[in-house]
Amino acid sequence: MKPLKTTSTKKKSTPADHYPQLYQDFRWNVPEHFNIAEVCCHRWADDPKRVAIFHENSEGISGRLTYAELQKQANQLANLLRLQGVDRGDVVASIMPQRPETAVTLMACLQLGAIAMPLSFLFGPEALEYRLQHSEAVALVLDASGLDAYLSIANQCPHLKTVITVDCPNAPADFHPMEWEAYVANMPAEFTCEKTRATDPAILIYTSGTTGAPKGALIPHSAMIGNLSGFVASQNWFPKKHDVFWSPADWAWTGGLMDALLPALYFGKPIVGYRGRFTAETAFYLLNKYKVTNTFLFPTALKMMMKAVPAPHDKYRLKLRAIMSAGEAVGDTVFHWCETALKVTPNEMFGQTEMNYIVGNSHQQWPAKPGSMGRPYPGHQVAVIDDDGKEVSTGETGEVAVNRYDIHGHPDPVFFLGYWKNDEATRNKFTGDWCRTGDLALRDEDGYLWYQGRADDMFKAAGYRIGPSEIENCLIKHPAVANVAVVPKPDKERGNLVKAYVVLSPGIKANDKLTKELQAHVRGKLAPYEYPKEIEFIAALPMTTTGKVQRRVLRLQELERANKNGD
Missing domain, CATH: 3.30.300.30 (ANL, C-terminal domain)
Structure with a gap:
């Protein structure tokens, strides 16, 4: 299939390239004390009308959760977890899809000083068992989507002392968890957020490994700040007055959590949470109904949408102004379809759980090259290096790496703290101050990176x-x-x-x-x-x-x- 062509006879103007100045002028501002829950929820909770989450399930049942309600429920859950003995530094797991309680659990854990470990509801018993055992999680919050998988391995999780269920009316009679509806709502609605340092651990996400078992990447509170320059740029200078965010990416993964849920909440904007299977039709339905302005869509999702609805503006009243895409190359055909059919130039992005949102595009600030990973986002010193940690020449293939320090010599806050209980793997991730991604690329004469494959078997x-x-x-x-x-x-x-x-x-x-x-x-x-x-x-x-x-x-x-x- 050939790329779609615009019917306009006017020559398309090339965006001005503001990148050199933006990159050179950028400075990090990381306070000593910082808590993700404080900036993503508490500071917005005084406005009773400010919506945090629009939520809907596959049956069409919908609702909304304000920041005030999010904060109240997070306070109640934090009080319950503390009553159950959960303390600072303890790991609290959750197995839920895109629903309000997922965000509530995250905020409760973070303001408690605990470590949140979101787990995908798609995990089977073995994947779930390993993560719960290895992390030594002391508490678990789950809904019906993860119930069967958990029950099959419950006896193999000795560290787990507290289990809280959400909407699990069909749980077996011999299973006696704490039901969210009965326990959380009866807890005090006031809670004082723990005073955490920016470098304190906040989130634990396990990444699949090419050798050995999956590794748990421990993410500090400061990584929220480290993500922001890339998020703002890829979303065409988010936020604007009427911005609404949506992405089908699971909130248990880095893409859904760090590229969608948390940054949307950080800026006090609403995000759409949908519990149901992704289809192209559902995607357009949600974009239309909630007047979504900003999104993160995998190239696969964009391809499905392109084939199902080639001319979406003929059928839907879309408000999209920015699309970020990552996970694989968008490709020329999809890129041009986004430009002509969706009327939005997609911004491709590259990052990892260990150091997310490091390379990408922002087409309104610097020209996008279809198929390119983009340029290093402001605040991140990125290079293509050889096995010895030395930069390769322009046009040569090497491994993409990020330096611990930005171009001004200041620490980059985007980095993970290390792999959970795996110091050797943490050491192997670095060559000097360069953190290796395991992905191969080449840099062109304009500083754009072009993906060449994996350095390992991932x-x-x-x-x-x-x-x-x-x-x-x-x-x-x-x-x-x-x-x-x-x-x-x-x-x-x-x-x-x-x-x-x-x-x-x-x-x-x-x-x-x-x-x-x-x-x-x-x-x-x-x-x-x-x-x-x-x-x-x-x-x-x-x-x-x-x-x-x-x-x-x-x-x-x-x-x-x-x-x-x-x-």
Whole structure:
């Protein structure tokens, strides 16, 4: 499909390039004491009419939560958690979709000085069990979406002392949690926020690893500040008077939490929370109904919307003024569709859980190059380096890295504190003051970065960050599997598909029934997006002389096949 063309005969003007001045003039202002809940909720709570969250579910039941109500409920939950013995530095987990109680739980934990650990409601039992055990979480808040998965592993979580349920009328009779409706509403509505330092831990998010188990990235309160320059720029200088934010990104992930929920609340603006499956039609419905002005949409979502509704302004009254996209390359076709059909130039962005919102575009301030990751956002010193930590020349491929200090020699607040209970992994993330992303790119003569692939075996599929080890560990537990390697298979729609190369145990024969059985095995234990969409049975995996699987060989094989087939 060729890129859509504008019907205008006028020559399109090129935006002025304000980047050099913006980047050079930027300075961080990080106070000694800082709390995310204080700036994202408490300071807005005096206005009883200010809306924090518009919420709706798939049945069309909708409502709104003001900042005053958000603060009151956060105070009540914080009092309940403190009564249950939760203290500063304790980990409190939550398993909920985009609903008001998710934000309430987050604010309650942060003002308590506890560490919030949001977990995706898509997690299966094994993924959930590992995170709850490894984090030593002492409390859990969940709704019906995570109930079954939790109940199947509840006995394996000895540190968990308090469980609070939201809307779980069908919980088994022998399960006796604290019901939100009965306990939270009866707690005092006043709570004094703990005085936290900007460098104190705030959020724990586990990232899938390519080797070993998932790693818990511990995020400080100051990372909220570190995200802001990129967020403001990618959202075309958010906020403006009537801004409303929405993104389908799960609030348990960095994309939904740090790129949508928290920054929207930081600026005192409303965000839309939707509990339901993403479809193109639903996306346009929400954009239209809530007069959404700003959004974060994965390229996969944009592709679905482009195919389902090629000319959205013929059907909907859209108010969109900014689109940020990340997770994979947008591509020329989708880029030009956004420009012509949505009438918004998308701003691509790049970041990681460990240091988010570091590179990207802001097309109203500097020209966007379709397909480019963009330039380093103000406040972040970003380079493309070699194995020794030295910058490579323009046009050469190297690893994207972020320095601990900005160009003025001041500490960059965007960084994570380290990996939870994994000092070695934390040390390996750095080469001197450079924090390595594991992503390869080249820098052009204008300072734009162009993505070239992963330095390790991590990959993204449909916007989700996938680590092969967790899937491989799950598959290897099946008695039919002797060995396995998981790699990305290029796909036009999703960027990549999860593919597993499987070596069968002696005496086991490959067939379609076994393929479906192995897929169901993974789907039942991990998140739905992690199960292998394709399985290829082979006699042996390519190995190094030291016995390590050479996933790179299999990745290249998939790339060659895709190129040969025109995919």
